[in-house]
Amino acid sequence: MINRPVGIYINWASYDELSDNVELTEPLALRQLAELSRLRRHGVQINYYLMDAFWYAPDGGYRTWRKPHWPAGPDRWLDECRREGVLPGLWFTVNCLCKMEQFPAWADSFDSDTGTYCCFTGGFLSHFVETLHIWYGRGVRMFKFDFARFDGAPVALRQTMLPSDVRTANIAAWRGAMAAFKAAHLDVIFLAYNGYEEFPIQQGTSVPVRKAVDSRWLDVFDTMYCGDPRPADVPMMNFWRSKDVYSDHMVRFYMANGLPASRIDNTAFMVGRTGTCYKRGAAAWQGMLLLSLARGGWANTYYGNLDLLDDAKAEWFARAQALFMPLQSSAELRTLGGMPGDTVPYGFAFHQGADAVATVVNPGQQVGVLPMSIPGPSRIIFRDAGFD
Numbered sequence: 001m002i003n004r005p006v007g008i009y010i011n012w013a014s015y016d017e018l019s020d021n022v023e024l025t026e027p028l029a030l031r032q033l034a035e036l037s038r039l040r041r042h043g044v045q046i047n048y049y050l051m052d053a054f055w056y057a058p059d060g061g062y063r064t065w066r067k068p069h070w071p072a073g074p075d076r077w078l079d080e081c082r083r084e085g086v087l088p089g090l091w092f093t094v095n096c097l098c099k100m101e102q103f104p105a106w107a108d109s110f111d112s113d114t115g116t117y118c119c120f121t122g123g124f125l126s127h128f129v130e131t132l133h134i135w136y137g138r139g140v141r142m143f144k145f146d147f148a149r150f151d152g153a154p155v156a157l158r159q160t161m162l163p164s165d166v167r168t169a170n171i172a173a174w175r176g177a178m179a180a181f182k183a184a185h186l187d188v189i190f191l192a193y194n195g196y197e198e199f200p201i202q203q204g205t206s207v208p209v210r211k212a213v214d215s216r217w218l219d220v221f222d223t224m225y226c227g228d229p230r231p232a233d234v235p236m237m238n239f240w241r242s243k244d245v246y247s248d249h250m251v252r253f254y255m256a257n258g259l260p261a262s263r264i265d266n267t268a269f270m271v272g273r274t275g276t277c278y279k280r281g282a283a284a285w286q287g288m289l290l291l292s293l294a295r296g297g298w299a300n301t302y303y304g305n306l307d308l309l310d311d312a313k314a315e316w317f318a319r320a321q322a323l324f325m326p327l328q329s330s331a332e333l334r335t336l337g338g339m340p341g342d343t344v345p346y347g348f349a350f351h352q353g354a355d356a357v358a359t360v361v362n363p364g365q366q367v368g369v370l371p372m373s374i375p376g377p378s379r380i381i382f383r384d385a386g387f388d
Helices: 026-041 075-084 104-109 124-137 163-184 215-219 239-256 285-294 311-330
Strands: 006-010 048-051 087-093 142-146 189-192 223-225 269-271 299-304 332-337 346-352 355-361
Touching: 026 048, 026 075, 026 311, 048 142, 075 087, 104 124, 124 163, 163 215, 239 285, 239 346, 239 355, 269 285, 285 311, 285 346, 285 355, 299 311, 311 346, 311 355, 332 355
Parallel strands: 006 048, 006 299, 048 087, 087 142, 142 189, 189 223, 269 299
Antiparallel strands: 332 346, 346 355
């Protein structure tokens, strides 16, 4: 259970098998673990290392690792995490085939029309939960659940059930199984990714704000993510700032749906050389880091090539965390201004007694005014280059 702000390294974007052709291998994963350890020595808080997609053998039902990429399985990675005092995590699809083959124990749950597995009939869910127990026994303490599809059921069932009843039954079965697992393992953190929204809301900042996310998912998941960073639907002079505006907007969207900021994973810090992060390298990384911290989420996720952050950058990174992470847990977060996608000045402010730290953005193309109720004298401690 997440009960404080934590730092989470997720190694996607250091490799990319969807929008690029860089494969996950054991040497790649261990190189990033060595870089993670270096950053920690400079004061960067990273508590977890989550192995993202495609670690698994296509025919192994999430119980074996892909070869030849992992010739001895995960043993060395798990041992190194243990030695460094870092808790390991694993990525799973919820119930669909993603670079996987049909697994025999799941066959009677399969919906051949949607390519998904039913959670309320057949052998899929019980086998899946048993798999989670196996990895918990190996030391895994974080699970990322991606690509949920709750509309699937075997053909015979879909002939007798309304689509809405299929979805309701799948959600009830999945939520119940995950709640039971969490009750048995109180030290586990569950991250919810794609598929839990009721209709598509992450395509851009022009989507009208409305009820789209069931906050009852927080009974099971520690955090819910609000979309992979992408350009906002507003014209901006700087491409990287446009991506920041998108993530700012989506956090506000999920807050409007009743999720507290602390439970929203903004997934916005990505440095890397692959297509997922637009091959940005470490461009504009400081503003990206500050905003990712200022949004208030307790799951502070960092993606990509940690080797792009040299020792000097690591020390700056640690100072930023040292400012914001105590505020995340103890201060009141307030939002400032309008919705980020509306091209008006906005921001986030932590208030603690008579003190406050405000992080503000002007996404427009002209000077704007943003009222802030911050008492006493104030000073600017960071700004983008070229303008005060």
